[in-house]
Amino acid sequence: MNRETLRGIGGVVIFLAAWEAAVSTKLVDFDYLPAPSVIAVALVGMARDGEVFGEIVHTLRAALVGWLISIVIGGVAGAALGLSPAARKYCLATVEALRPLPGIAFVPVEILVFGFSLQTELVVIVIPTVWPILVNTMGGFAAIPSRLHDVVRSFRMSPMAATLTIFAPATAPAILVGLRLSMTLALIMAIAVEMIGNPEGLGYAVVREAAALRPDVMFAYVFIIGVLGIVLNALLIGAAKLVLPGEFKRPRAEWSRP
Amino acid sequence: MIRRLTQFMPPVRGFAPLVVLLVGWEVIQRGPSPNFPRPSLWWTAIVNLASSGALQAAVEATLWTFVAGLALGCAAGFALGLLIGTSVTVRQWSSMLLEFLRALPPPVTIPIAVLIAGYSPSMKIAVIAITASWPVLLNTVTGVANIRGLLFDVARSLRLTRVESLWTIVIPATIPDFLLGVRVALSIAIITALLVEMFTGLPGIGVLMILGQRAYDSAQVFGLLAIVGVLAYVLGLIFAIAEGVVLLRWPPRHTAVS
Amino acid sequence: MQTIFDLENVALSLPVTGGVRAILRDVNFSVAQGEILTIVGASGTGKTSLLRLLAGLNRQTSGTLNFRGTPIDGPQDGVAIVFQDYTNALLQWRTVGNNVALGLPKKLDRAARAPRIADTLRLVGLERNAGDYPWQLSGGLQQRVQIARALVASPSVLLMDEPFAALDAMTKATLQDELLRVRDKTNASIVFITHDIEEAVYLGNRVAVLAGSPGAITRIFAIDIPFPRHQVTTRELPAFLRLRHDIHDAIGRLA
Numbered sequence: 001m002n003r004e005t006l007r008g009i010g011g012v013v014i015f016l017a018a019w020e021a022a023v024s025t026k027l028v029d030f031d032y033l034p035a036p037s038v039i040a041v042a043l044v045g046m047a048r049d050g051e052v053f054g055e056i057v058h059t060l061r062a063a064l065v066g067w068l069i070s071i072v073i074g075g076v077a078g079a080a081l082g083l084s085p086a087a088r089k090y091c092l093a094t095v096e097a098l099r100p101l102p103g104i105a106f107v108p109v110e111i112l113v114f115g116f117s118l119q120t121e122l123v124v125i126v127i128p129t130v131w132p133i134l135v136n137t138m139g140g141f142a143a144i145p146s147r148l149h150d151v152v153r154s155f156r157m158s159p160m161a162a163t164l165t166i167f168a169p170a171t172a173p174a175i176l177v178g179l180r181l182s183m184t185l186a187l188i189m190a191i192a193v194e195m196i197g198n199p200e201g202l203g204y205a206v207v208r209e210a211a212a213l214r215p216d217v218m219f220a221y222v223f224i225i226g227v228l229g230i231v232l233n234a235l236l237i238g239a240a241k242l243v244l245p246g247e248f249k250r251p252r253a254e255w256s257r258p
Numbered sequence: 259m260i261r262r263l264t265q266f267m268p269p270v271r272g273f274a275p276l277v278v279l280l281v282g283w284e285v286i287q288r289g290p291s292p293n294f295p296r297p298s299l300w301w302t303a304i305v306n307l308a309s310s311g312a313l314q315a316a317v318e319a320t321l322w323t324f325v326a327g328l329a330l331g332c333a334a335g336f337a338l339g340l341l342i343g344t345s346v347t348v349r350q351w352s353s354m355l356l357e358f359l360r361a362l363p364p365p366v367t368i369p370i371a372v373l374i375a376g377y378s379p380s381m382k383i384a385v386i387a388i389t390a391s392w393p394v395l396l397n398t399v400t401g402v403a404n405i406r407g408l409l410f411d412v413a414r415s416l417r418l419t420r421v422e423s424l425w426t427i428v429i430p431a432t433i434p435d436f437l438l439g440v441r442v443a444l445s446i447a448i449i450t451a452l453l454v455e456m457f458t459g460l461p462g463i464g465v466l467m468i469l470g471q472r473a474y475d476s477a478q479v480f481g482l483l484a485i486v487g488v489l490a491y492v493l494g495l496i497f498a499i500a501e502g503v504v505l506l507r508w509p510p511r512h513t514a515v516s
Numbered sequence: 517m518q519t520i521f522d523l524e525n526v527a528l529s530l531p532v533t534g535g536v537r538a539i540l541r542d543v544n545f546s547v548a549q550g551e552i553l554t555i556v557g558a559s560g561t562g563k564t565s566l567l568r569l570l571a572g573l574n575r576q577t578s579g580t581l582n583f584r585g586t587p588i589d590g591p592q593d594g595v596a597i598v599f600q601d602y603t604n605a606l607l608q609w610r611t612v613g614n615n616v617a618l619g620l621p622k623k624l625d626r627a628a629r630a631p632r633i634a635d636t637l638r639l640v641g642l643e644r645n646a647g648d649y650p651w652q653l654s655g656g657l658q659q660r661v662q663i664a665r666a667l668v669a670s671p672s673v674l675l676m677d678e679p680f681a682a683l684d685a686m687t688k689a690t691l692q693d694e695l696l697r698v699r700d701k702t703n704a705s706i707v708f709i710t711h712d713i714e715e716a717v718y719l720g721n722r723v724a725v726l727a728g729s730p731g732a733i734t735r736i737f738a739i740d741i742p743f744p745r746h747q748v749t750t751r752e753l754p755a756f757l758r759l760r761h762d763i764h765d766a767i768g769r770l771a
Contacts, residue, residue, distance in 0.1 A: 007347075008354035015355055032373045093272025100490035101483075102449045105464075107456065108471035108479045113293045188363040192449075195365055196456050203365065207457075210369040218373070222366050229361035406604040411573055414590075415597045416618055426618065430609050507609050509651035 032215040042216040043223065052224065058201035059190050060228070062118065066125030067186040071179070073126070074133030078178075081134070082141025082171075095134070103128030103189050107197045121198045125189045129182040136178030140171030169244075176240050183236055187229055202228070293476055300481035303470075307478065312466065317489070320451055320462035323379060327386025328447040332440055335391035339398025339436075344428060349399070360396065364389035364450055368457055382454045389450045393442035401435025402428060434508055437501050444497055448490055463489075518584070520673055520705045521547040521570060526579035527730075528565055538730040539565045543579070545724055545733050549672070552699060552706040554716035555733075557726035558767060563709045566726065567677045570707060571597050593621075596666035600678040602658040606650045612661050613637070613646035619665040636668040639698065656687035660694075667698065674706045681711070689747050692719060696745065713767070717759050718745060725766045735766045 016036045022028040023035040046052045081087050081095075106127055110120040148170060152162045194203025202225050209218035280297050287296040307313040342348050342356075367385055375381040405428065413423040455464025463482055470478035528540040539562040547553050557563050568574045569581060572591040581588050583595070596619065599605040606615050616633050624632065637643045640660045650658050659679055666674060680688040692715065699706060710716050716723045723737045741755050750756055 004350050004353070007350040008352075011351035012354050012358075014351075030374050089269055089272060090274050091272055093270060094274070094276040095272075097273065097276060097491055098487070100445060100448075100494045101487040102445070102452055102490060104449050104452050104456070105467070105483050105486040108467040109476070109483055112471050112474065112476050112479060188365060191363045192365040192453055195368070196453070206366060206369050210373045213373075215373060218369065222362070222370065225366055226358050226362045229363065230358065233361065406601075408599060408601055408604045409607075411568075411597075412599070412605050414573060415571055415595075417591050417593070427607065430607065433609070507649055509608050509649075 032213070034216045034219060038216045039219045039223065042214075043220040046217065046220055052205070052221075055200070055202050055205050056224065056228065059187075059194065059203065059225075062121045062125060062194075062201065063183075063186040063190040063232075066122050066190065067129060067183050069122070069126050070129040070133055070182055070186070074130040074178070074182070075137050075175070077130075078134040078137025079141050082138040082144075085142075088138070088142070095131075099131045099135070101127075103185075104192055107193060111197055116198050118198065118200075121190060121193045121201075124193045124197065125186050128189060129185045132181035132185065133175075133178040136174045136181070137171065140174030140178075141167070143174070144170050172244050176244065179240075180233070180236055183232060184229070187232065191225065291476075292474070295477040295480060297480075299477040300484060303475065303477040304481040304485065307466070307481075313485075316461060316463045316466045317485070319460075320455065320464070321489075323382050323386060323462070324447050324451045327383045327451065328390050328440075328443060330383065330387035331390030331443060331447065332394050332436075334387060335394025335439065335443070336398050336432075336436055338391070339395040339439075340402065340424075340428065340432070342395070343399040343402025343432070344424070356396075360392060364392075364446060365453055368450075368454055372458060377458050377460060379460065382451070382458070382460050385454055386447050386450045390443040390447040393446065394436065394439035397435045397439030397442070398432055401432035404435070405431045434505060437504065441497060441501070444493060445490070448493070452486070518549040519546050520549055520584060521545075521707070522580075522582040522585075524580045526569065526576045526581055528562070528569060528574070529577045530565070530574075540569075540576075540732065541728075541730040542732050545736060547673075547705055547707060549705055550699075550703050551721040552708060552719055553722050553724060554708045554710060554720035555724045555726055556710055556713055556716040556763065556767070557731065559711065560729060561726045562729075562731035563711075563726055564677055566731070567597075567675055567707065567709050571595065571675050594669075594671050595673045595675060596669060596671035598659075598662050598666050598674065598676040598679045600681055602655065602662050602679075602682075603650075605662055606658060606665075608649065608651050610649075611646065612642060612648050612650065612653070612664075615650065615661055616664045616668050619668040621669050632668060636664045639667060639701070640664045640694065654687075656683050656691065659683065659691065663691075663695075663698075667702070670702065672704055674704050676706065676708045678709050678711065680715070688715070693747065695719065696743070700743075713760055713763050714751065717741075717756055717763065718747075718750060723759070723763060725763060727767055737763060737766075 020035045020037060023033060081091060103124055106124050107120070110123050114120040114123070144167065148166055152166055157166070190201065191203035191206075194201040195207050198204070199208075202221060206218055206221045206225070209215075209221060283294075284296045284298060287294060304313065342352060367388055371381050371385045371388075375384065409427050409431065410423070413427055418426065451462065452464040454460060455462035456468050459465055459468075463486060467479055467482045470476075470482065523543050523545055526540065526543040527538070529536045529538045531537075543566065545553075555563060555566065565574065569576050570588075572583075572588045572595070575589075583592050607618070610618075613633055616636060617629065620629055620632065634643065634646070637646055640663055642657065642660055642664060645653065645657065645661075650661060653661070663679070680691050683691070695706070695708075696719065698704070706719075708716075708719055717739060720739050723739060724733050725735045725737070726732070727734045737759060739759060741750060741753060741759075
């Protein structure tokens, strides 16, 4: 473990210690801000109860299913638009017009149509998460140099062979960016919907505990949500490293538009 | 003037799918429909809202909290980003903490803020500011990290003081990345504003949508959805133009996927 | 004639992953007021590191390095540096005029600033480009901006790290002659790093050969060709060709 990692951990320790001290000495005294030790106790209690696992599964399932649906829709549409300049001419303005629409604005509509249910959650997740995949896939395919198309034609490759050996590696980096962005977004939307549209899962749990004035449990749930996000992202990057080992040596700008 | 504006937009014929969708919907949905009313009914509902003044009040409430929160968040994100970016020590110590906070879905901040600070417009602005500051902070840190070491040699050889270096070199060099972060922060701020409104009932378009949903007035909900879409699009356009103007003096940059 | 730089037994080691690496060993030479000393050597011999020592950007590991008789402890007043990478050494978001302004001495009167910038721009032939941005200009012009920024403070010493390496042959020739003109006008001392032997002979009063790894000054050649020099005729002189030959040999024979 090198010095950098140690310092990073040290920073977390200092932060928690300062928080603990500030609350115990009443330096920072909000009714509903518990000390880390209290939160840790609540966390242990939750693990023992077991309910939290069901909630984790619910949120995870909604986010992942929504993400997979978005991949299919966004990937196909993105590839089609990317490969056809004509299609882009007739669709790009619409994409640009619909993309900024915040997914959260669809919640009331979905509640009207589907009530408080998983469908609502899924629709609200899919609508905004489609865009990063679509846009980045489109970008990846549109950026394939015409030379590569010529190569495919001169070798008379079948579509399957062409896709596997030429198009996939050429577009993979862009698609990967889209996948990461949309997965983060899927989790965010799942939590958001569970807060107002579907009383199940981790998002609802946070709201429930806040309403019941149990801040220690609420913060414990917040912690779990954060860890979930990190784990999902790490898994995705790990899987990507397996498929595209060379990709991660190159430095690139990360935070492009969602 | 129109021509100069349209350079920020893709070809207008790209709106075709959207137009087809709306016109088709209008034509197909001849009779009354509880869940999918035709677009002309949305218009009627909106006009109703406008005549009672409720629409303007809601739009105003959403917009001004959005602007205030975004401005605050960008300023805080930039300042913190500079602090963290310019000091290797600070960056290392805070790295893990930042990674965790970054993975935390923004909606989670809302119940925490409500619990600690109660229901008020200032709480709403604070929440928007906090969630919007993240992309700005992260991109600013990247921007600082990307400043070529040579520029620091130049600063030293010109015997600039630390403050002069910061003002003449570090801050201007970070502006393009900062703006990239603001673009992301913009969409996050819109989502957060609406979510806070839906969750807390604080005044704004979100509340109007929930009220419409509870009254089973789908035309109103769809109409408001369209308005949100237009607002989001226009805000994005305004930002793109402003960004274009600011970045005139920078070398042309490879922008994100479009 | 005053001695500007005086180096005795200077050595430099830099930390690398897993230890230190010796970059320079036992460097000895001096630079006199008003002379152009060109330092020539192959890549990897530590030329840039040597210049950074003279510039006060790095400190030597051992040995003495004096500027006008006193040890160097950082970038000195009156010393200006021109880097090879002009794109990243200029502030691309500032106009040419404002870039040059960065080099102005701090104590300068507000009223004297604009005329000084204008004069310097005229000196390097950029009087019409004051309002342009560096990224709008060609490589040769951008390098002139950097030179102008260095000259605007009327430095007594100019340190230049392969400033013309990235430019095409014709631009290089033009800038070489301009440098000689500037030196005549200002009587500045110039330490000029290059890997181009012909450039070293053409420009220098003396040529120092940096060779070996870690690098050391193995030979110093006196260039007995009179000024003013001419791109075509000077390069045909027997003395020029002889020097070029000898320096080539000196570099080839690794110490």
